[in-house]
Amino acid sequence: MDLERFLLAVDQLASLVPELAHLLDPSRVPPTSWSALLERAGALRRQGGRLSLVVTLYGPTGAGKSTLFKRLTGIEVPAGDEIRPLSRGCAMAVPPDWGQPAMESVLPGFDLRPLDKPERLRQEDGLGLVWYRSASNLGGEPGAGADSPALFLLDVPDFNSLELKNADRAERVLRRAEVVVFVVQGDAYADQSVVTELEHCCRVAARLTVIITKVAGPGKARAKWNDLLDDKLVRENLKWRALFQRRREDGRTQEAFLRACPVYAWPFAENPDLADLVPVSEGAPSLASQLLGLDARRVASEGLLQAGADSALWIHELAQVAEVSCQERLRWRESVDADLARAGSAVAGQEFPLGRTLEVLMEESRAGQHQVFRWVAYPFNRLSAWMQGGFKVLSDTLRAAINRPGNGNKLAHREDLERKSLGRVAQELLDTWRDRWPAWLEKPDSATCHRATAILLDSPLPAPAIDWEGQLRQSAREWVEKNPNWAYMLPVALDVTTVGGVGLFVLDLGTTGGLLTGHAVVGTMGATGLVAGGAGLAAMLARMADKMHFRGVLEAADKSWREQRSREIATHLRRYLLPELLGAQGTAVDRLVSFPLDEMRELAQDLMRKPEQA
Known part of the structure; x- marks a missing residue:
């Protein structure tokens, strides 16, 4: 794979991965390898061909890091047996021919400043502050030639300092460095913090060198190192064994990588000399020669790939966690949708659109009159006295109910009835949801629930679409064709269209118990039918419907109205009740469910393919 494709994958993942990690857990800290990948890829882009x-x-x-830095570079930094911490900043030795703009391409995002005096390193500073001076040689050996790599050697604060910012400063440089020289004193080689950081370095470094300081000689250093490798890291009862079996990008385990790294001993001395820094293995080059002899192209590529491969494993793990989380959120969202659908059905099921149903029935009856006139001769005055009286009573009752809604006549303005029902279902929904609120969402408190209900009830109700009338009109036309006599007489005898606003009124069917607690809706048109016996508007309408054979029209109206209005009310609840409860969490849930996990996995695969340096 070409380098440009690798870097393009990094660029795309740089926006996707942090977003997903935040969606899953805002406190999630990415592994060092991920940050190292971003640091190294960014530096490689800026360096160009140099x-x-x-x-x-x-x-x-x-451990003697600062002393070693002084001996290697000749740059004065705080070192030796002094009050700790010796430094709060990072010191860097740079090749003499590199200006600051060029250095900034190597360490993008760092605050680089010239080191004019050692005391600068003691002062408080930001995490990205690096003090630099040029060094013409490394350990007394000539610097790199024109075709050799330029080395930027950094001395960072202690990773186990009591000042946590020092550890953060060291960590940031570690993320950028391709080569790590791990310096540890002989009596601390098996400390937990040391082994933890050593594994950390094995995970992100392209090259690792270990220096064991303050020992009696190379033999002692070798013994301690062998004890670490052959005992401490392989014991089954210690967690280190599993950690060091993690594989690097080249297929080797971290343990194998650690065993192959160069190891040096620097015996204890009052005034340590660089000449005393010797390899544990005979015939190995000096530290300076080893560093100057690195193949920059190869090491940079390995550093990028190692960070990429380890990051890819983490990204795949992150995607697996996201898949499980998505399923949890989808199940929760489906349960909420089911609750909203039931709530919509409860509200719509409490009302029958009597006013608009009668209007449509009248309209279709009048539309068919020009055909009825040809062969129907049944004057209204020949109707039975009961029918004439029934029409008059029904008309008068409708007018009275509309003029005085809610006065025991079960006729109500649709918006008034729906708002009342919404208040009840909202409370029942909130009680239900709070009892089974998912752990991955912040549970709304009482004040939030109160605000959500207020927003819902203050919001304009959705106007019913006219779609439901299609089935009603079809049923009404069929009734007109089958009952031409009644169709002719109905608009004359029962002209409710002269009553202003009749279409806005609904019949309150009433409920028993809570709207969402499973109790049946009483008097529903399609389920139990209108009861013809008894008194009141509903009973009167039932008798008229049975006599004139338009009960089917009413049932068609009831069915189509419920189906449509249920959806409209459920959508209304979703739009105005949920947002206040969820806040920004609702948007996060939607984003996680729709997150491009497959695309992210494909990009992560590109990180596992070795890039070829252009």
Whole structure:
């Protein structure tokens, strides 16, 4: 795979991965390898064709990092047996021919400043502040030639300092460095913090060198190192064994990588000399020669790939966690949708659109009159006295109910009845949801629930679409064709269209118990039918419907109205009740469910393919 494709994958993942990690857990901290990938890829883009390597001296307090830095570079920094911490800043030795703009391409995002005096390193500073001076040689050996890599050697604060910011400063440089020189004193080689950071370095470094300081000689250093490798890291009862079996990008385990890294001993001395820094293995080159002999192109590529491969594993793990979370959120959202659908059905099921149904029935009856006139001769005055009286009573009752809605006549303005029902279902929904609120969402308190209900009830109700009337009109036309006599007489005898606003009124069918608690809606048109016996508007309408054979029209109206209005009310509840309860969490749930996990996995696969340096 070409390098440009690798870097393009990094660029795309740089926006996707942090977003997903935040959606899953805002407190989630990405692994060092991910940050290292971003640091190294960014530096590689900015450097262009001029190759360089970042080398960091990394280790615990008192190991001798700063002393080693002084001996290697000749740059004065606080070091030795002094009050800790010796430094709060990072010191960097740079090749003499590199200006600050070029250095900024190597360490993008760092605040680079010239080191004019050692005391600068003691002062408080930001995490990205690096003090630099040029060094013409490394450990007394000539610097790199024109075709050799430029080395940027950094001395960072202790990773186990009591000042946490120092550890953060060291960590940031570690993320950028391709080469790590791990410096540890002999009596701390098996400390938990040391082994933890050593594994950390094995995970992100392209090259690792270990220096064991303050020992009696190479033999002692070798013994301690062998004890770590052959005992401490392989014991089954210690967690280190599993950690060091993690595989690197080249297929080797971290344990194998650690066993192959160069190891040096720097015996204890009052005034340590660089000449005393010797390899544990005979015939190995000096530290300076080893660093200067690195193949920059190869090491930079390995550093990028190692960070990429380890990041890819983490990204795949993150995607698996996201899939499980998506399923949880989808199940929760489906249960909420089911609750909203039931709530919509409860509200719509409490009303029958009597006013508009009668209007449509009249309209279709009048539309068919020009055909009825041809062969129907049944004057209204020949109707039975009961029918004439029934029409008059029904008309008068309708007018009275509309003029005085809610006065025991079960006729109500649709919006008034729906708002009343919405208040009840909202409370029942909130009680239900709070009892089974998912752990991954912040549970709304009483004040939030109160605000959500207020927003719902203050919001304009959705106007019913006219779609439901289609089935009603079809049923009404069929009734007109089958009952031409009644169709002719109905508009004359029962002209409710002269009553202003009749279409806005609904018949209150009433409920028993809570709207969402499973109790049946009483008097529903389609389920139990209108009861013809008894008194009142509903009973009167039932008798008229049975006599004139238009009960089917009413049932068609009831069915189509419920189906449509249920959906409209459910949508209204979703739009105005949920947002206040969820806040920004609702948007996060939607984004997580729709997150492009497959695309992210494909990009992560690109990180596992070795890039070829252009």
